Amino acid sequence: MEWDNGTVQAPGLPPTTCVYSEDFKRLLLPPVYSVVLVTGLPLNFCIIVQICASRRALTRTAVYTLNLALADLLYACSLPLLIYNYAQGDHWPFGDLACRLVRFLFYANLHGSILFLTCISFQRYLGICHPLALWHKRGGRRAAWMVCGAVWLIVTAQCLPTAVFAATGIQRNRTVCYDLSPPTLAIRYLPYGMALTVIGFLLPFTALLACYCRLARRLCRQDGPAGPVAQERRGKAARMAVVVAAVFVISFLPFHVTKTAYLAVRSTPGVTCPVLEAFAAAYKGTRPFASANSVLDPILFYFTQQKYRRRPHELIQKLTAKWQRKKGG
Numbered sequence: 400m401e402w403d404n405g406t407v408q409a410p411g412l413p414p415t416t417c418v419y420s421e422d423f424k425r426l427l428l429p430p431v432y433s434v435v436l437v438t439g440l441p442l443n444f445c446i447i448v449q450i451c452a453s454r455r456a457l458t459r460t461a462v463y464t465l466n467l468a469l470a471d472l473l474y475a476c477s478l479p480l481l482i483y484n485y486a487q488g489d490h491w492p493f494g495d496l497a498c499r500l501v502r503f504l505f506y507a508n509l510h511g512s513i514l515f516l517t518c519i520s521f522q523r524y525l526g527i528c529h530p531l532a533l534w535h536k537r538g539g540r541r542a543a544w545m546v547c548g549a550v551w552l553i554v555t556a557q558c559l560p561t562a563v564f565a566a567t568g569i570q571r572n573r574t575v576c577y578d579l580s581p582p583t584l585a586i587r588y589l590p591y592g593m594a595l596t597v598i599g600f601l602l603p604f605t606a607l608l609a610c611y612c613r614l615a616r617r618l619c620r621q622d623g624p625a626g627p628v629a630q631e632r633r634g635k636a637a638r639m640a641v642v643v644a645a646v647f648v649i650s651f652l653p654f655h656v657t658k659t660a661y662l663a664v665r666s667t668p669g670v671t672c673p674v675l676e677a678f679a680a681a682y683k684g685t686r687p688f689a690s691a692n693s694v695l696d697p698i699l700f701y702f703t704q705q706k707y708r709r710r711p712h713e714l715i716q717k718l719t720a721k722w723q724r725k726k727g728g
Contacts, residue, residue, distance in 0.1 A: 417582070417672035419679055421489065428485040431687040435694055436478040442697035443468040443475065459543035460522050464700055466547045467515040471693040474508035477501045478690075484576065491576035495567045498576035502565035505690075506558040510599040512692050513651060514550045517603040520643055524610040528617050557599050564588050578683075579662070589666040593659065600655045604647060611640045642699045650692040657682040 446468040450461050480501055484491050491498055522543075564580035564587075580588040661682040664670055 417675050419676045421680065421683065423680065424485050424683060425488055427684070427687065429482050432478045432482045432485070432690060435687075435690050436475055436482070439471055439693035439697070440475040442694065443472040446697050446700055447472065457540055459540060460519055462540055462543035462547060463515050463518045463522065466550070467512060467519070467696055468700070470508045470511040470515065471696050474504050474690075475693055477504045488573075489570075489575050490573045491567055492574065493576075498567050499562040499565045501576070502578060503558055503562040506561045506595075507554050508693065509651070509654075509689055510557055510595070511550065511554045512696060513600060513603050513647075514554065515547075516643055516646065516696075517607050518546060518550065520607050520610050520639070523639055524614050527614055557595060560591050561595075564591070582665070585662075585665045589662055592662045596655050596659050600651060604651070607643070607647065611644065614640055639699075646692060646695045646699060650688050650695060653685040654682075654689040657685045 447465060450457065450465045450468075453461075477500070480493055480497060484493075561579075564584060565577055566581055567574050567576050568581050569575070579592065657678075661678040664678045665675055
């Protein structure tokens with residue numbers, strides 16, 4: 400670990416002179432972000448094209464999925480800057496505005512994905528547990544678009560402070576782009592960071608678990624509708640419940656646990672630099688899991704939507720048949 404002697408630590412405050420030796424980021428983050436970029440970008444683009452092409456038969460779940468794919472696509476477009484940054488040893492040459500924008504897009508995608516997945520899960524819960532109720536059918540797609548507009552407003556309001564706190568700085572004679580905030584603003588960032596975790600992750604996660612507990616009880620009951628259509632709906636709901644829960648556990652839970660621990664430690668007076676570095680490494684090591692939701696979301700979509708899963712296969716068959724006819728002619 401190195402020390403930055405250009406800053407001064409105030410008495411009774413957490414240390415601001417620590418400069419972490421984070422060589423693992425050069426080895427870990429560029430390859431992971433590259434995989435997310437080359438897979439997430441085309442997958443989410445294909446989902447947007449497919450849903451827009453079938454807009455006449457658009458369901459409310461499809462509306463939420465479209466907005467989820469849009470959030471993932473916007474985040475994937477920011478990854479080239481991060482790939483270059485970490486490949487160059489945490490050197491940020493793109494300026495302060497780009498730094499703030501990239502950090503904002505990451506957290507907007509993260510919390511937007513959480514809320515849109517929660518909306519999809521709640522819609523599936525209503526379809527299974529309250530299939531005949533009229534109160535949740537009013538408005539149709541228009542109501543879904545209004546919910547999506549509200550989600551974007553909430554996410555923007557939640558994540559806009561990240562663009563305020565994020566900034567560039569100088570460490571080891573090079574410009575860096577701070578993820579959360581500069582070390583001198585650690586204590587000021589703590590209340591916002593904790594509130595973002597509670598409001599942007601813990602509350603939606605609790606709501607999702609409540610929906611899936613009710614959904615599981617309903618699926619396990621034997622007095623529901625019978626027949627192949629009802630069984631298909633039950634199986635579809637069960638698959639979505641399992642996959643969405645897996646996305647939350649894999650992508651979101653480790654990131655928020657380590658982030659919360661790091662925020663608490665770096666704002667605590669008397670913590671030594673090696674301890675800070677260990678918690679920082681644990682937190683930054685889970686960032687790839689959070690970024691992976693841009694790939695897991697479209698996989699979730701194709702896994703649970705059979706009609707869309709068939710379309711790429713049908714398109715490939717048509718193109719293959721057309722190419723064979725030309726070759727035969």
